[in-house]
Amino acid sequence: MIQERIQEANKSTLERILDAQPTLVGIGVAEEVIPGMTKKTILHAGPPITWDKMSGPLKGAVIGGLIYEGLAANEQEAVALAESGEIAFDPCHHHDAVGPMAGVVTASMPVWIVKNMAYGNQAYCTLNEGLGKVLRYGAYSEEVISRLKWIETVLAPVLKEALILCGPIDLKNMIAQVISMGDEGHNRNKAGTSLFIRELAPHIIYTKFDNKDKADVLKFMHSNDHFFLNLTMPACKATLEAAKGIPYSTIVYTMARNGTEFGIRVSGLGDRWFTAPAEIIDGLYFPGYSSADANPDIGDSAITETCGIGGFCMGAAPAIVQFVGGTPEDAIRYSKTMYEITEGENNSYKIPVLNFRGSATGIDIQKVIELDILPIINTGIAHKDPGVGQVGAGLVNPPRKCFEDALEAFVGDLEEKGLL
Incomplete structure (x- = not known):
């Protein structure tokens, strides 16, 4: 009987994921739109962590965020x-937000506002900084701060006005298109960035800003293939947040890493985190770097895999x-294997080479443990020292212990309720 309840709960959780309608509705200032944000709040990627346990990239990004804010x-x-205790560190995920790599969000930063039109909840994410030395990899030099100020004073205002002229953008439809065009929504965003520019460019032209600012905005987006990542992430966050808190559900609605620990959260277990040490990524390194330089897995971008893309x-x-x-x-094999640990298939995100089969969606902790198959994540590799930046990219799995502990807690809850 309890298994029937779990099956029904998982079916309901999957329905919420599939029914979601993540839509870009605007740009706001973090302190003004993100719930619980203050001048001395710094949000970060992954599960909760204290300053003394933060990795190099996360510490570097915090330093940069404090300089950027003038604190x-x-x-x-x-x-x-x-170190003083005056700064409130908290996961982005606790505030309906997500952030790539270090994921640092501070009060003055502009953020995308994505609304799940089916359920009314919203999600937030900063605008992508571009390539090279960037805050998300722990850099905090003068050029990094200057770029963040340009994002705040030029890029965001131009895009905000263009969005007002354009109207809401259906991100679910756009993500479905880009997957059919060769993107996977996490580490490859060439098609997504191109479609987004195509959508907004005519409206950017009609904004009140001078031609140089308009041209600089278009050039900036064009120069960074990962610009669309900061839209797929909140789209997935808005989708999954509506699927949390369903009693008896064993579906994962969060996977995230802070550079020290990997953490998951499960729909039927509410806001509880289940964590284990983050893994070193197996991948390809840029010339001059090796696994000895790598920081453990970091970033909220695994929300894409949690949602069935990436x-x-x-x-x-x-x-x-x-x-x-x-x-x-290998890529095809990874996609096929994920069907074994998920509740169902996405009716929008379809894989052409698999005869347009919907992507595997709804990671089930029961299946992960029973079949001993871990979710696959593709991701960038950050240098272990702050400010160096990206040193490669590769594949990684979450620690099995996260799923073991979550399933143990789930069974414990059932025992407490007298259901086992």
Whole structure:
């Protein structure tokens, strides 16, 4: 009887995921739109963590965030403030937000606002900084801060006005298109960024800003193939947040990493985190770097795999293996294997090479443990020291212990209720 309840709960959870309608509705300032945000709040990727346990990239991003906000003038002041206890560190996920890599969000940062039109909840994410030395990899030099200020004062205002002229953008439909065009929504976003530029470019032209600002905005987006990642992430977050809190559900609605620990959350277990040490990524390294330079797995971008895209859709993006390692056959195999640990298939995100089969969706902790198959994640590799940046990309699995502990807690709850 209890298994019937679990099956029904998982079916309901999957329905909420499939019924979601993530839609881009605007751009706001973090302090003004993100619930619980204050001047001295710093949000970060992954499960909860304290300053003393943060990895190099996350500490570097915190330092940069404090300098950007004017709360510190330099690295020394920022470290002292971070150690003082005055700063409230909290996961992005606790505030309906997500952030790539270090995932640091501070009060003045502009953020995308994505609304799940089916259930009314919203999700938030910063705008992608571009390539090179960037805050998300722990860099905090003058050029990093200057770029963040340009994003705040030029990029975001131009895009905000263009969105007002354009109207809401259906991200679910756009993600479905890009998967059929060779993206997987996590590490390959060439098609997504291109479609997004195509959607907004005519409206950018009609904004009140001068031609140089408009041209700079278009050039900035064009120069960064990962610009669309910061839209797929909140789209997936808005989708999955509506699927949490369903009693008896064993479906995962969060996978996230802070550079020290990997954490998951399960629909039927509410807000509880189940964590274990984050793994080192197996991948391809840029010239001059090796696994000795790598930081453990970091970032909220695994929300894409949690939602059934990213690594789960590698079969749709065979070119991704040139970046993360392996062969096109491997990419197809990864996508096929994920069907074994999921509740169902996505009715929008379809993989052409698999005869347009819907992507594997709804990770079930029971199946993960029973079959001993872990979710596959493709991701960037951050250098272990702050400020160095990306040193490669590859594939990684969550620690099995996260799923073991979650299933044990789930069974414990059933025993407490007298259902076992």
